[in-house]
Amino acid sequence: MSTSTTPPAPSPYYQRHVFFCLNQRDNGERSCGDFNAQAAFDHCKKRVKAEGLAGAGKVRVNKAGCLDRCAAGPVAVVYPEAVWYTYLDLTDIDEIVESHLKGGQPVERLRVPPHLGR
Numbered sequence: 635m636s637t638s639t640t641p642p643a644p645s646p647y648y649q650r651h652v653f654f655c656l657n658q659r660d661n662g663e664r665s666c667g668d669f670n671a672q673a674a675f676d677h678c679k680k681r682v683k684a685e686g687l688a689g690a691g692k693v694r695v696n697k698a699g700c701l702d703r704c705a706a707g708p709v710a711v712v713y714p715e716a717v718w719y720t721y722l723d724l725t726d727i728d729e730i731v732e733s734h735l736k737g738g739q740p741v742e743r744l745r746v747p748p749h750l751g752r
């Protein structure tokens with residue numbers, strides 16, 4: 635007689651994975667690149683590294699193209715929690731790094747409203 639068991643879920647390679655939309659449109663439509671997304675991405679990478687959070691089993695910060703939530707832009711999303719953020723300046727990025735990426739506590743005030751898409 636065999637016993638049926640579900641294999642354990644594999645451990646994620648990264649504890650948290652952050653994607654910043656860096657899309658820049660040149661047709662006049664709103665895009666995250668219009669709101670200093672590149673500077674926010676660069677700052678987040680720098681802060682994550684400085685805090686010792688970067689690497690396997692920890693945090694990875696990646697560039698992304700359009701994530702189709704342009705109306706809320708600039709946006710970034712943190713997995714596995716799937717928390718969508720918008721931000722105004724680099725102090726908002728500091729708060730996401732400190733509270734969410736370091737402390738595991740999402741920053742509620744920076745969450746994208748759930749109905750905002752493209």
Ligand code: FES
Nearest residue numbers: 655666701703704
């Ligand atoms: S341009 Fe950033 S989500 Fe679409």
